[in-house]
Amino acid sequence: MSGRGLLALALASLRAAPGAAVVDAVASALGAAALVLFVGLGLGVGDAARRMFPADDRLVEVVPGPSALSGLLGGGRLDEAARARLAALPGVQAAWPRQNLQVPVAAPEAPRGLEAAWAPGMTLQIPVVGIDPGLVAADTRPGVSFADPTGDGPIPVFLSRRLLEIYDKTIAPTWGVPGLPRGFDPVGLELPVRLGVSIVPSRSERLVLDSRVKLAGLSDRVPLYAMAVPLDTVRRLHALYRRSDPGYGQVTLLAARPDDVPAIAAAARRMGFGVDASERSAAERVGTVVAVTTSALAVLALLMSALAALAIARSRAASVAARARDLALLQALGASPGDLRAVVLLEAALLGGAGGLAGVALGRLAGLAGDLAWRRLLPDFPYRPETFFHFPGWLLAAGLLVAAGAAVLGALGPADAAARVDPARTLS
């Protein structure tokens, strides 16, 4: 039978029993809507969690080893020699050291232009860490320098991207100051600082220098708690304040591939170093929770689709029984059993497809409604997403295909029954 013949007969059958067709399509729509909504929610929450816990799956954070073991194993201290040995490990593309500044740094006043966002009379003690510029190369804008300044130029700094969000949603409300203006770009902002000053008077240095820091960029690779400056700046200040070399506090290794990470981490441990997996573990835990929850919701949605398939199976079976004479007549006119099977399957596919389309639209609308409700009900918090849903194209296609597929699966039995209609007996 030609495709148009199949389509004409399938549509005729659906027109003959519109009530059952609508019920079947609604069942399919509910399954598709649940799938799109639940998986969209899981993906949206996953996206939000990744923004909250950014984790680069190619990074290995190496820290000094336990002091008790370091002497025995000949390792433990992270210095330039250790960094070079770590950089030479198989699968390591880069090894970026970081060193904590041993000199106190305080900010006595607000950045210019952001005076309103600074608590009156506050002096802020700022932990400073020196980082290799390579660590933040991908986050450094063209034309912006992240190198130890010569002369009286401001010291370039990087801040954690998360810090701004936390400031805006948590710190600013606590201080009772306005948050950052919407769309505010902080890069280029300058902050006066005093080197050698501690808010604990006994910890202040004799040598106090007035300086400025200038925000060179934001990165997820710098610590949340500290201001990151070029490693050469830290070395220069340590020399100026006569500090002995404290070694590196951490070396960040970049693996060539994510699959190389476990072997690199194991090799670093064998060398007597520790591996700080706290950020990665947090991200993995969140990722696991999101994945499990999304999977559970997807299974629930698939169960709903299976129930829709059962409803369609019952409805199509009843339809085939009621149309036995029509089916027999079609055989008399030249339809083969295979044609009749195809007609019933096409009916189901049309119902499932129409239901799927409606379900996809319904799922998206439910997502919009959910976002509206949450915007009203949930308080503002760091990284609160604009939407808790993510509906990629493949999910919408999957909603449609699952609905149509489930309907076709449900119609397999009735289609077989249609193919087995005995025309001679039925027409007698």
Added chain:
Amino acid sequence: MISLAGVTRAFRDGDRQVPVLRGVDLEVAAGEITAVVGGSGSGKSTLLYVAGGLDAGFGGEVTVAGLRLRGLGPARLAALRNEKVGFVFQAFNLVSGLPALDNVILPGLLRRGAAEPRAALRARGQEALARVGLADKAHLDPARLSGGERQRVAIARALLARPAVLLADEPTGNLDAVTGATVISLFEELARGGAAVLVVTHEERVSCAAGRVLTLRDGRLS
């Protein structure tokens, strides 16, 4: 056009086989109208379904439009019915949910291979409906047609398909005299066009129009 030689057919009733056709021999030539009469339950409809390739469980030999039916698979039998055979039943001639015109063009929709363009098919269907006096009922659902109108739609379908063989099962059983006469005249028109027409009936008005009347009794034709 239709040739049955020693055709047998039995049905199972519990543990026993009940013979319905016991060696039927029949030849219907092109352009001929043959009527088969017989009492209720004599096997007339079974004979028709065997001859039309709807019932494959027979013994003997059946040849329709030059094609031996024994051993043909479901798809080949379906193609034969589609291209060579037209059926007119006493009732249930139309597929519900399809307008009269779509019912007329159904054989064209069911055809395998190169399909006739839909517009041309619909134009021919409209023409066939006009020939049976139903041009203005083309878009009506079968449920809104009278029994006689449904019968004429079925005949319009046969006119459009131009089958080599027309098989009719009590085609005037539910019709009044005038409508029945119309149906009979349409059969005669098809026969004049070269179709072999085999009608099973218990009505004298149909058998009177046939060139030959055979009686099916005890599973045999006489």
